[in-house]
Amino acid sequence: MKFRAILSKFLLQEDLNFLLTNRIPRRFLTRFMGWFSKLDNCVIRYLSISTWKFFSAVDLSDAAKTHFDSLHDAFIRSLKPGARTIALGPNILVSPCDGIIGAHGLIENTEVFQAKGFPYSLRDLLPNDSLSKEFASGSYVTIRITAGMYHRFHAPLDCHITKVTYISGDTWNVNPIALKRVEQLFCKNERAVIESSFIAPESQKQHRFLMVPVAAVLVASIRLHFIDVLLNLRYKGANVLNCDANYQKGEELGWFEHGSTIILICPPGFHLVDNITEGQPIRMGEPLMSVSG
Incomplete structure (x- = not known):
């Protein structure tokens, strides 16, 4: 019974995730996000980046800069020099x-x-x-x-x-x-x-x-x-x-x-x-x- 309860809860979470991320007007929200994320406003920037950090495992410590103009600016951040090691070997x-x-x-x-x-x-x-x-x-x-x-x-x-x-x-x-x-x-x-x-x-x-x-x-x-x-x-x-x-x-x-x-x-x-x-x-x-x- 305990296993069934855990499985039921897991499937319910999957259903909810699928509903919230797919059974929505996807193209409209995607275009809206493209516009909203570029807004250069200190209040919107703070709230949107804080929300993003809360729901996602965001690590900005290796970003090339520490201040971002917008949520979009943080999304497309570049890296500090040397933040990634490229494996050697031509093959x-x-x-x-x-x-x-x-x-x-x-x-x-x-x-x-x-x-x-x-x-x-x-x-x-x-x-x-x-x-x-x-x-x-x-x-x-x-x-x-x-x-x-x-x-x-x-x-x-x-x-x-x-x-x-x-x-x-x-x-x-x-x-x-x-x-x-x-x-x-x-x-x-x-x-x-x-x-x-x-x-x-x-x-x-x-x-x-x-x-x-x-x-x-x-x-x-x-x-x-x-x-x-x-x-x-x-x-x-x-x-x-x-x-x-x-x-x-x-x-x-x-x-x-x-x-x-x-x-x-x-x-x-x-x-x-x-x-x-x-x-x-x-x-x-x-x-x-x-x-x-």
């Missing part, structure tokens, strides 16, 4: 962001998982079938960035970025509760597909890999340094944005304006490091994959 792919490891592993043909028992196909996540076939039987890893975490993301390898495809969509919450309830959630949400290539120094072989930042409720704005537009719910431009940008491992690529998810998709030859487990916190710059050949 080591590092985490592009701070986050929590989610579903990961081998891509079975083109099938991956958002949570146990909830598969989705790369064909539904990516902009075209040829791209999904290119990464069939490779490896993937999902990294969830919570609301209180550092929201900027960085190059996981020395890489050349050639194209960004922006795909409009919904703003479902991407927390574990929603991932266990909403099928193909990542394929429904706003997202960008960043196409990059990496040259292995020993073999000089070129490998392509993908980074897929996925937006979520209260966050549907992605800023990339290498394109001159803000990708958000109001963006009506071309879906495909060609670019020609080179980045060294650890260099900053852009940021989310709240918390969200990045999915890394790599071809055969990329292998997850041994100590990666679901639910594990990871920091930008820590080893995530190794590249052979």
Whole structure:
């Protein structure tokens, strides 16, 4: 009976969480949050940042500055120099962001998982079938960035970025509760597909890999340094944005304006490091994959 009571309470909390974060006018509230978070008013700034700290595990001690103009300014904070250590080794792919490891592993043909028992196909996540076939039987890893975490993301390898495809969509919450309830959630949400290539120094072989930042409720704005537009719910431009940008491992690529998810998709030859487990916190710059050949 005690177990049933605990289980019932847990399920009730999950239902309430899902209701409050998903059964709401998600797009309207996301746009409102984008406006509200930028208000530069001392009272609003104090109350909103204090509320954010109360409900989220926020650590601003490694931020580059101690005073913020707005809640938005605190969300997109940069780091003090040296706040993160980038793993050495030209064949080591590092985490592009701070986050929590989610579903990961081998891509079975083109099938991956958002949570146990909830598969989705790369064909539904990516902009075209040829791209999904290119990464069939490779490896993937999902990294969830919570609301209180550092929201900027960085190059996981020395890489050349050639194209960004922006795909409009919904703003479902991407927390574990929603991932266990909403099928193909990542394929429904706003997202960008960043196409990059990496040259292995020993073999000089070129490998392509993908980074897929996925937006979520209260966050549907992605800023990339290498394109001159803000990708958000109001963006009506071309879906495909060609670019020609080179980045060294650890260099900053852009940021989310709240918390969200990045999915890394790599071809055969990329292998997850041994100590990666679901639910594990990871920091930008820590080893995530190794590249052979």
